[in-house]
Amino acid sequence: MADDKPNCKVVLANNIAKNLLAEVHDGLKKIDRKPLLVGFLSSSDPAAKVYADWTGKTASENGFAFELREIDRELLEDAIIDANNDSAVDGIIVYYPIFGNRQDQYLQQIVSIDKDVEGLSHRYIFNMYQNIRFLDDANTKKSILPCTPLAVIKILEYLRIYNTILSYGNRLHGRTITVINRSEVVGRPLAALLANDGACVYSVDINDVQEFTRGEGLRKKRHEVSERPGWTIDDCLPLSDVVISGVPGDKYKVPLEKLRDGAVCINFSSERNFTPEVKEKASIYVPAIGKVTIVVLLRNLLRIVQNKIEAAAEAPEKPTEEKATQATA
Structure with a gap:
């Protein structure tokens, strides 16, 4: 007898958070x-x-x-x-x-x-949009990224949407992703980060659709944005391997009839943007990401502390008062 249960894997944020917490705990041991x-x-x-x-x-x-x-x-x-x-x-x-x-x-x-553990300072935001990943010329101190967009990226890495065979910074090459919500806090930064990593991203807002991409063959150093006149979400969903939605409020639902079979679906809204029927079409569904976001926040804090410790170690030793006196004698 055939098994009529959907073949969708529901992945809970708690399981993803555990992996990241292990990384945080290892870092804490050195402080x-x-x-x-x-x-x-x-x-x-x-x-x-x-x-x-x-x-x-x-x-x-x-x-x-x-x-x-x-x-x-x-x-x-x-x-x-x-x-x-x-x-x-x-x-x-x-x-x-x-x-x-x-x-x-x-x-x-x-x-x-x-x-700034949230990565909202101008320097961090500038780096994010310009695809500048480090704070120093030696590329040892990573820039801080906003917590919720970074949480989504960590989820995509966990789900192996990122292709680790490709070089760092290009590992979403070949992926088409729709992000529903273009808020300045999450939606637009997320679209930029995904495009900077090589994806073709359709950013869907209430009024229009924009395409974020680094161009054919990823020839651009950072993403560029182009308008898609006349497009709606109905044009984006059939093309997308991954659909990420974060529309606030309980009224909005992603139109599942347009969803590509086997798509990966992630919800970052406090409300469910996907109805339960998403499991009939999606291959993977992540219903919430809050626990990952908080662990990413702690991870950002740990990175800030590590940067501070390294900066102190690299700073030239300040002369004592006696040394200073001798130096000026």
Whole structure:
């Protein structure tokens, strides 16, 4: 008798997070203290509070110190500056939205680049879009990437969508990916990162479709964006090996009738953008990514601490007062 069960593999974020946590634990063993992450909560958004609670729980369970500071939003700017100047604070995360306008973007730039675990500082964002992967000329210190887009990339690596036979930076060559949502926080950065790694990416927003690509044969150093006039999601889905959706709210659902058979489907919205029937067509389905995002946050914090330790080791030794006196005698 034939087995009528769908052949879709449902992959839970927790399983992917475990692999990344092992990497984080190995790095922590080389540090003789608990890195301190300070979270600022000035939002009444319930999702922000849930994220803050999960961050604290995961950090505490995995060898990090976490301190949540609930601050009136009008006092937040000064509070961030104080944390920037506090040598005991290793990393800072601010839970957005706060004002819900350009003031939030300003606050993102207040956080010191040396403590920005979310990768939202101008230098990090510039590097991400320009496909500059390191902070130093020797290519030893990797730039920090935004947590949710990086979490999606780590999931794709876990699922072996990245082709490790190809050279680093080109491992999505030949992949066609649709990203539904072009927010400045997740959707557009994710499309850029995937295209920089070699994929042809269709970025779908409420009004239009854009194509992110490094050109034929990946001849471009970084991605370029072109408009697809008249295109809708119905044009993108049949072409896509991977479909990644993050539309907020519970009303939006991906039109499964257009989905390519055997596509990999990933949901990064707090709501389910895919109906249960996705398992009838997809080969792999990841229903949520939150736990991976928080581990990536800790991984970013560890990288910042490692960069700080390496920078201190590389810095020339400061002369003692006696040496300084001798040098000027």
